[in-house]
Amino acid sequence: MTGLWTDxxxxxxxxxxxxxxxxxxATFSLFSRRLPxxxxxxxxxxLAEALTFLENFAFDDDDLGYLRDVVGFxxxxxxxxxxxxxxxxxxxxxxxxxxxxxEPLLEVTAPLAEAQLAETGVxxxxxxxxxxxxxxxxxxxxxxxxxxxxxxxRRTHGIEAAAAVARASAIAGFAATSDVExxxxxxxQPSGTMAHAYVEAFPDERAAFxxxxxxxxxxxxxxxxxxxxxxxxxxAVDVITELGLTGPLGVRLDxxxxxxxxxxxxxxxxxxxxxxxxxVASGSLDEDVIAxxxxxxxxxxxxxxGTKMGVSYDAPSLDSAYKLVAVGDRPVLKLxxxxxxxxxxxxxxxxxSAASGDVVGLRDEEPGDREPLLVPVMRDGRRLDPVDxxxxxxxxxxxxxxDLGWLPEPARRLADPTxxxxxxxxxxxxxxxxxxxxxxxxxx
Numbered sequence: 001m002t003g004l005w006t007d008x009x010x011x012x013x014x015x016x017x018x019x020x021x022x023x024x025x026a027t028f029s030l031f032s033r034r035l036p037x038x039x040x041x042x043x044x045x046x047l048a049e050a051l052t053f054l055e056n057f058a059f060d061d062d063d064l065g066y067l068r069d070v071v072g073f074x075x076x077x078x079x080x081x082x083x084x085x086x087x088x089x090x091x092x093x094x095x096x097x098x099x100x101x102x103e104p105l106l107e108v109t110a111p112l113a114e115a116q117l118a119e120t121g122v123x124x125x126x127x128x129x130x131x132x133x134x135x136x137x138x139x140x141x142x143x144x145x146x147x148x149x150x151x152x153x154r155r156t157h158g159i160e161a162a163a164a165v166a167r168a169s170a171i172a173g174f175a176a177t178s179d180v181e182x183x184x185x186x187x188x189q190p191s192g193t194m195a196h197a198y199v200e201a202f203p204d205e206r207a208a209f210x211x212x213x214x215x216x217x218x219x220x221x222x223x224x225x226x227x228x229x230x231x232x233x234x235x236a237v238d239v240i241t242e243l244g245l246t247g248p249l250g251v252r253l254d255x256x257x258x259x260x261x262x263x264x265x266x267x268x269x270x271x272x273x274x275x276x277x278x279x280v281a282s283g284s285l286d287e288d289v290i291a292x293x294x295x296x297x298x299x300x301x302x303x304x305x306g307t308k309m310g311v312s313y314d315a316p317s318l319d320s321a322y323k324l325v326a327v328g329d330r331p332v333l334k335l336x337x338x339x340x341x342x343x344x345x346x347x348x349x350x351x352x353s354a355a356s357g358d359v360v361g362l363r364d365e366e367p368g369d370r371e372p373l374l375v376p377v378m379r380d381g382r383r384l385d386p387v388d389x390x391x392x393x394x395x396x397x398x399x400x401x402x403d404l405g406w407l408p409e410p411a412r413r414l415a416d417p418t419x420x421x422x423x424x425x426x427x428x429x430x431x432x433x434x435x436x437x438x439x440x441x442x443x444x
Contacts, residue, residue: 003059003081004066006120014113015073018080024328025088026112027345028119029104030126031323036134036315040417041407043137043400044093044105045168046129048392051383053121054086086114090378091363093348096133096171096396097373098403100422103348103360104374105130110381112327119322127320128161129168135287135312136165136172137400139305141412142291147302149191150177151282152310165310171396175302187390193221193252193280200226205235213239219248221280224265225255233265237272250278250301258283259298266299278302286313287414331435342428343435348373349425355408361425 017023032042059067059081067073067081088110093099105126108115139148150169153162166182176191177183183190194212202208205226213220222239224232236251251269253261258281269277281293282304290303307313323341324332331343345363349370359370377384410418424432 002063003057003084003117004063005053006117008071010117010120011067011071011073014084014117015077015081017113017116018077023111023113025109026115026324026328027107027109027326028115028322029325029341029346030106030108030123031104031321032101032130033319033321033339034101035419036131036318038415038417039134039138039315040411040413040419041098041100041134041137042105042130042318043133043168043172044097044099044126044130045095045133045171045396046126046164047092047095047106047377048387048389049129049164050092050106050122050125051090051378052387053125054088054090054118054378055381055383057084057086057117057121059084080113084114084117085381086110086118087381088114088118088378089376089380091345091374092377093373094375094377094396094399095392096399096403098400098407099348099373100358100419102422103358104346107325107345107363107374109326109345123320123322127318129164130320131312131316131318132165132310133168133171135309135315136169136174136305137404138287138414139285139290139303139309140173141404142287142294142414143303144294146290146294146300147175148173149280149302149304150174150179150309151304151306153177153179153182155307156310162310167393169305169309170393171400173397173401174305178304185389186393188393194223196223196226196254199223205232206239209236209239210243213243213245217243217245220245221250221252221278223254224251225253225261229253229256229261230264230268233268237268237274240274240277241272248276248278249274250280252280252282252304253300254281254283258300259293259296262293262298262300280304282306284308291414331431333432333435333439335436335439342424342432344428344431346374346428352406355420357421357423359423359425361428362431365425365427 064078092106108118150166152165156162156165162179163182166177166179167186170188176189178192180190199208209222222236262279278301280302281300285305286308325343333343334341347363349359349367351370
């Protein structure tokens with residue numbers, strides 16, 4: 001992992017700290033200032049990748065040569081960067097937990113230069129994964145009992161982004177992904193049918209379906225809308241009957257009035273005795289389209305969700321921030337209008353027995369009857385749990401299922417949601433007021 005995966009100003013600040021011997025441990029807090037439009041909650045995600053980024057952060061000879069020749073760093077700074085590794089601690093909300101605005105998803109405590117250099121990569125990973133996991137969770141809520149499959153690979157903003165989307169959507173409860181490498185990497189179920197090009201490559205639909213079923217007789221899904229959807233469904237029925245196909249099979253609808261076509265398709269399949277055949281729908285789907293189809297009673301068993309989930313089309317990012325909250329034992333804060341921060345290492349306290357909102361307090365406060373959400377995940381630059389890509393996704397999915405079950409309906413709503421209120425503990429409020437008063441008196 002190259003140390004150049006950061007913004008230049010991070011490197012300049014780190015270099016300045018190192019030149020001045022500013023090596024005291026500092027704490028930075030990562031949070032979202034506000035929820036995106038139409039969001040009643042966020043789904044914490046991206047922690048596993050963020051920890052990998054920190055564990056592997058280093059500057060190799062090529063990195064140092066670039067910083068010397070192009071950026072102009074002196075030899076003493078380059079020598080310090082050559083030795084630099086992340087040796088700090090991380091507390092974080094486990095992946096899959098539901099969180100809200102102004103709650104720290106992650107806090108880093110490390111020597112000042114290390115904690116500063118962590119900002120760009122960690123903020124990028126947590127922000128993107130959380131954004132997509134939240135969008136995918138909304139699709140999961142809309143779909144009811146239907147299955148969801150990630151079809152986003154071809155439209156995500158980069159190949160690694162596609163893998164991130166596959167992982168985030170799996171945390172949200174998607175059953176499978178079209179991304180084969182992501183499926184291998186994270187222990188997911190790969191899924192795929194056929195494209196219209198495949199159908200068009202044969203003289204007619206029956207020939208295409210016959211060839212596909214012969215080559216892939218296990219769980220064939222026939223794309224039936226290339227020319228005329230009802231005719232395509234009948235062609236699929238003919239091939240299924242002709243070849244005597246049994247077991248899991250189905251058809252996919254990718255265009256047109258999906259609700260009406262699904263009804264027609266279900267009738268044709270049932271009339272042929274194929275009552276167990278599934279109907280899969282795809283084509284510019286998101287939570288709103290899925291919810292409308294469910295409300296209309298469309299007999300759809302699974303949805304392939306692509307572009308709008310993979311880029312979180314209506315809310316493509318978070319107003320996330322990574323802010324210094326303590327240097328050594330000295331709590332610090334910002335007083336900037338609209339961007340003020342709270343000082344000190346923090347904790348989130350949640351009462352799962354009630355629909356009362358979370359409380360953000362100081363890390364060393366007693367939780368009482370409330371559950372602390374932030375837990376230690378890295379110490380001295382090494383993660384505390386072993387790397388288990390598939391297990392991490394499964395565990396995050398279970399957490400999200402539990403949290404969505406707890407989350408009040410107003411916060412789960414797709415339209416006009418009402419998030420739970422997040423309050424600040426008396427102890428944190430008192431610390432904020434004391435530090436703010438000291439800063440104000442110095443300024444005057």
